[in-house]
Structures are given as C-alpha cells and as structure tokens.
Amino acid sequence: MTAKRPQPRPGVLDIAPYVPGKSTAPGVAKVFKLSSNESPLGPSPRAVDAYKTVGLHLEDYPDGSATDLRDAIARAYGLDPSRIICGAGSDDLINLIARGYLQDGDEAVYSRHGFLMYPIAITGCGAKPVVAEEKDLTADVDSILSKVTPKTKIVFLANPNNPTGTYLPFNEVKRLHAGLPPDVLLVLDAAYAEYVRRNDYEAGIELVATSENVLMLRTFSKIHGLAALRLGWFYAPAHICDALNRIRGPFNVSAPASAAGIAAIGDSGHIERSIAFNGEWLAWVTKELAKLGLKVTPSVANFILIHFPDTPGKGAAEADEFLTKRGLVMRRVKAYHLPNALRMSIGTEEANRLVVAALKEFLGKAA
Structure with missing residues (x-):
C-alpha cells in the first residue's frame, strides 16, 4: 500500500518545467553563450558601481515598494510611478498577474510560438492555456x-515575440484590444521593445494610459544587461496595481538590483550604444546566413531564428551539436514547436563571425 503524502494541486505535475538556454560546451576552452538573448555589451x-556600493550593506532590507526605482522608470518614460510595479524579472510578474486574475476553470490565450512562461503560469493557477495559431510565425x-470565450480572463501577447523576433504593428495591437471584452486583461510583454526600430511599433504605454x-x-x-539580477516592471491601470500589490511579495526586488536598475536606466549613452551595436550586427548576421542558403525569420529584437534544411545530417539538431563542439552555444526551440530551428542571440563581433564561419563549414559551403 502506497503511503499517503502531500499532493500538488491538479495540473501542476502536467506542466513541463521551463528549461533555460544551455550555457556550457564540455571540453571547449572558450564558450560563446548565444542561447539566452543576453547583451553582448x-x-x-x-x-x-551602484550594485557594488549597495553590496556593502546587505544586512538591510530593501524598500518594499521599490520607490526610487519606480521613480527612475517614471522619469525615463514620463509615467505615473504609482502605476508601476517592479518584480524579480518578467517571470515573477507574469506569475503575479496570473495569480491575481486567474482561477480554476478560467482560460488565458497566447500565440502558438509565444513565451513558454505563459502556459506555465496559467496552468499553475488552475486555468487552461489556450493556443492561438500564428501566420508566418507572427x-x-x-x-x-477567435479563441476568446466567456471563460477568457487574460490574453498574453509578446511583442516582439520570443523566439521568432516578429512583431505586431501598433494598429494591429489596437485592433486586438478593441475586439476584446472589457473584462479581459491584455498583457503586452515588451521585453525587447528597446531594440525595435520600426515606425509602426509602440510598446504599449499609450494603450495602457487610455485603457482599463x-x-x-x-x-x-x-537592453540593460542586468539578467543576473532578475529585475522587471510593468505599467498598468491604478485598479490593477492596487489588486496586485495586495498579493505581491513585500521584498520582491533586492536592494542591489534596484540600485543597478536606477543607474542603468539613467545611462542613456550605454543604452544607445547597445541599440546601435545590435542594429549593425543583426543586419550583418541575417545577411551572411542568407548567403549560406539558410532561412532567417526577419527579427526586430536582439536574436534571430535560423531554419535548417530537411536534408539528412543538416538539420537543427546536427547544427546545434556541430556548433556546441566549437563553443558556440545556441538555443534549441523544439519546446516552441519549432523542431528544425535554432535561436541565436546577437553576440560580440567575434562570436557573430565565428557562427557564420562555422555554419559555412557545417553546410559544406565553399569558402
């Protein structure tokens, strides 16, 4: 007879755990990690410097409201700081939103190749994740x-989307919002917004300012290169902030992370250099891979999705193994329903050139 033991809520054990991009290449002296869309600069x-300074006083609790950080964000974007909530990265905030607005039997919609944290957060709250198909990986x-029903409580839209790098122009986002019932929350995940250089794109500030x-x-x-610190934020109507602040952990942003975030968002020169570097090398890598006959989904972010041929021995799995042996670590995207593609972060100049040279060798292209 099996002994009784605590059981998780229904659905939890059906969740496939999130697996981050790999960061190692065994036996390789120098590794270029291009699997997690981190900033090469x-x-x-x-x-x-701000992080190190706060590190001298780790005995002190952080400000539970992240007041100075919210004020810095508000100054940078011209926002009301009372309508900003900060958290330990977007993952923390996605889970906070799901906890606040989903219950057993509810539904939440996301797109076919959308961020994997959405279905994890949805299912973890006892709700049903509903997939909307995409067109041309967009x-x-x-x-x-068409997937919205009376049970729908949230629509998650990553814009630009990870791992495809595609985006919806603002007029389409407004059309989506106009088509939703007023009691459905539209979450615009703009993690890569700073990289987008398109006139028809808007991250969502205007829509939040004029909607409930x-x-x-x-x-x-x-863009700020602070992935290790786990720091994110959202801008929302006052009533949503009021609700979510009631269940938010009181110290969900560490003092070193907050200090570093304040300094980072105030360094406009570094931000502009990062944007310019990405723009230059995103275009270069895309063009060079196209010369090799590889299809690359047009991206507006700091990564590209590379599609491999169906030729035996030349697929994504074989390419990933070939590249890893050379210290070039990319992201398999099978879990995103893209089994024959790899996602590549735009890296340093050295890394980008090495990837192109390695893929030329892998495909057997003449020099």
Whole structure:
C-alpha cells in the first residue's frame, strides 16, 4: 500500500518545467553563450558601481515598494510611478498577474510560438492555456480573438515575440484590444521593445494610459544587461496595481538590483550604444546566413531564428551539436514547436563571425 503524502494541486505535475538556454560546451576552452538573448555589451558601468556600493550593506532590507526605482522608470518614460510595479524579472510578474486574475476553470490565450512562461503560469493557477495559431510565425489578431470565450480572463501577447523576433504593428495591437471584452486583461510583454526600430511599433504605454484592461511588461535583462539580477516592471491601470500589490511579495526586488536598475536606466549613452551595436550586427548576421542558403525569420529584437534544411545530417539538431563542439552555444526551440530551428542571440563581433564561419563549414559551403 502506497503511503499517503502531500499532493500538488491538479495540473501542476502536467506542466513541463521551463528549461533555460544551455550555457556550457564540455571540453571547449572558450564558450560563446548565444542561447539566452543576453547583451553582448554587458551592463552600464554605472550599474555595476551602484550594485557594488549597495553590496556593502546587505544586512538591510530593501524598500518594499521599490520607490526610487519606480521613480527612475517614471522619469525615463514620463509615467505615473504609482502605476508601476517592479518584480524579480518578467517571470515573477507574469506569475503575479496570473495569480491575481486567474482561477480554476478560467482560460488565458497566447500565440502558438509565444513565451513558454505563459502556459506555465496559467496552468499553475488552475486555468487552461489556450493556443492561438500564428501566420508566418507572427501573432495573428483574428486567430487570438477567435479563441476568446466567456471563460477568457487574460490574453498574453509578446511583442516582439520570443523566439521568432516578429512583431505586431501598433494598429494591429489596437485592433486586438478593441475586439476584446472589457473584462479581459491584455498583457503586452515588451521585453525587447528597446531594440525595435520600426515606425509602426509602440510598446504599449499609450494603450495602457487610455485603457482599463491593458498592462505592459518590461525587463532590465535585455537592453540593460542586468539578467543576473532578475529585475522587471510593468505599467498598468491604478485598479490593477492596487489588486496586485495586495498579493505581491513585500521584498520582491533586492536592494542591489534596484540600485543597478536606477543607474542603468539613467545611462542613456550605454543604452544607445547597445541599440546601435545590435542594429549593425543583426543586419550583418541575417545577411551572411542568407548567403549560406539558410532561412532567417526577419527579427526586430536582439536574436534571430535560423531554419535548417530537411536534408539528412543538416538539420537543427546536427547544427546545434556541430556548433556546441566549437563553443558556440545556441538555443534549441523544439519546446516552441519549432523542431528544425535554432535561436541565436546577437553576440560580440567575434562570436557573430565565428557562427557564420562555422555554419559555412557545417553546410559544406565553399569558402
């Protein structure tokens, strides 16, 4: 007879755990980690100095409301700080939103190749994740709206999307919002917004400012290079902030992370250098891989999705093994329903050139 023991809530053991991009290449002296969309330029030196300074006083609790950080974000974007909530990265905030607005039997919609944390957070709250199909690896407004039912409480939209790098223009986001019932929360996850250089893109600030059911997520992990500190924030209507502050952990942002975030968001020069570097090398890598005959999904973020041929021995799995042996670590995206593709972060100049040279060798292209 099996002994009784505590059991998790129904559905928890059905969740496939989130697996981060790998970071090692056994037996290789120098590894280029291109699997997690990290900044090749790293954080602002000001952020590092601020982090070190606070590190001298680790005995003190942080400000439970992250007041100074919210004020810094508000100054940078012209926002009301009372409508900003900060957290330990976007993952923390996605789970906070799900906990606050989903219960058993509810539904939440996300797109086919959307961020894997969405279904994890949805299922963990006893709700049902509902997948909307995409068109050309891009979220499709009509498909999303067709999945909305009276049980729908949240729609998650990553814009730009990870791992595809595609985006919806602002007029399509507004069309999506207009088609949703007023009691459905639209979550715009704009983790890669700073990299987008398109005139028809807007991260979501305007829509949040004029709506009662839109929330915009942002992160310090990408453009600001602070992934190790786990720092994110969202901008939302006052009533949503009031509700979620009631269940938010009181010290969910550490003092070193807050100090580094304040310094990072104030270093506009470092931000602009990071944007310019990404723009230059995103275009270069895309062009060079196309010369090799590889299909690359057009990306507006700091990564690209590379599609491999169906030729035996030349697929994504074989390419990943070939690259890893050379210290070039990329991201398999099978879990995103993209079994024959790899996601590559835009890395340093050295890393980018090595990837192109290695893939030329892998494909057997003449020099």
